[in-house]
Amino acid sequence: MLKLHVTDETSVLKAVILGIADSCGPTPTVEEAYDPKSLEHIIAGTYPKEADMVKEMDAFDKVLKKYGVTVYRPKLIEDCNQIFSRDIAMVIDNVLVKSNILPDREQELEAIQYVIDQIAPEKILTPPEEVHIEGGDVMVWGDHVFIGTYKGEDYPNYITARTNMQGVEFIRKHFPHKKVKEFDLVKSNTDAKRNALHLDCCFQPVGKNLGIIHKEGFRSEDDYKYLVDLFGEENLFHITADEMYHMFSNVFSIAPDVVVTERNFTRLNEWLRSKGFTVEEIPYAEIAKQEGLLRCSTMPLIRA
Template sequence: MLKLNVKNETSRLRTVVLGTAQSNGPTPTKEEAYDPKSLEHIIAGTYPIEKDMVNEMEAFNNVFKKYDVQVFRPEVIEDYNQIFTRDIGFVIEDKFIKANILPDRDRELDAIKYVLDQISPQNIVSAPDEIHFEGGDVMLWNDYIFIGTYKRPDYSNYITARTNQLGVDFIKELFPNKIVKSFDLVKSKTEPRDNALHLDCCFQPVGIDKAIIYKGGFYDEREYQYLVDLFGVENLFHIEREEMYHMFSNVFSIAPDVVVSEKNFTRLNNWLRDNSFTVEEIPYAEIAKQEGLLRCSTLPLIRD
């Protein structure tokens, strides 16, 4: 059996579910796009092809092998996008919480049933249908759970709004000993540079006391300021609008001092090295065209 344990984003990783780009299916139509960045590339004819995405994910998998991380992959569903495992569930402490995701993505959970079967049933949590959350919006930092959400009344009009207030309340009830803090994110259906699809598109802790942050992703400046005060401005790497578009905050930590990052993120990667991180650079720019990157492709199950 798997003894789940995740309390933050950066402790030494032992076991993870990494998505797959095998049999990813044809390029979606404009009507099928889940997010404005995918739409942009569908229209431009630059939507990523399967072979390139498989190669990128294999580079990621090789980094996990290097660090002796146990890796599970979803069972392949034909012609189906299964790259972003972060959306389908997440672990907090010893609980696996099934995400309530866009309805036509339910099959992605079925594809990791063989993993869930290795988890004690009492540690698997499901929520009623009206409660929405996805793993990209849920960020752990020891005593804190940070949750990205969308608080305005037009929530149901936005396919890019993935976590509602009911989702925030559900997590609060489940973990009464944690400090649960929600952040109202900026959303756009049409401009990917102004769409924080999930919290990890505009914020993520790295190391023990540092974080990457994009001020423009927060609808309420006071919520952004809360994180500045908590981490200290000197510990934050502020990214620009175009860097947010390329998903600079969506890196992935294998250990407090090891970060997997996209090889083109020069400014960020230099800052990480200047702060004594080992940076494992891999190509991931094709997958990024679907408004998801390294953190989105992973579902950590066990960290030290």
């Protein structure tokens, strides 16, 4: 049996599900776009090619294995985008919480069923239908669970609003010992520079007490200030709208001192190195065109 254990974002990674880019289907139509960044590339004719994305994910797989991580991959579903395994489930402490995702993505969960079968049934939570929640919005950080949401009354109008307040309350109810703090995120169906698709698109902790943050990703200044007070202004690396667009906050920690990043993130990578991190740079710019990056592609199961 798999003994799940995730209590933060950065402890030494032991086991993870990494998505796959093989057979991810034809380029979506404008109507099929899930987010504004994909839409932009569909219209421009620059939507990523499968072969390039497979290469990028292979590079990520190689780095994970270099650090002795057990890597699970979803079973292949023909013509299905299975890159973003973070969307479909999450681990909080020793419990796997299934996401309630967009209906036409449900088969992605079936592709990791062989992993779920290795988890004790009482350690699996399936939310009811009215609960919307995706793993990119949920971060475990010690006694905290940070959750990205959207509190606007026009929530149903945004395909980019993926976690609702029922999702926040669901986590609160099932993890009463945790301090669950929700963050109201800026959403746009059409402007990728004004859209925080998930919390990890505008914030992510690194190391023991540092973080990457985009102030304008939060609808409420109080939410932004909460993180500044918690982490300390001097411990946060502030990114611009352009850097958020390129997914600077969507890196991935293999250990408290090891971070996998995109090789073009020069300013961030220099900052991380100045703070003593080993920075594993890989090419991931093609996958970034779908408004997801390294954290989005991974679903940690065990961190030491």
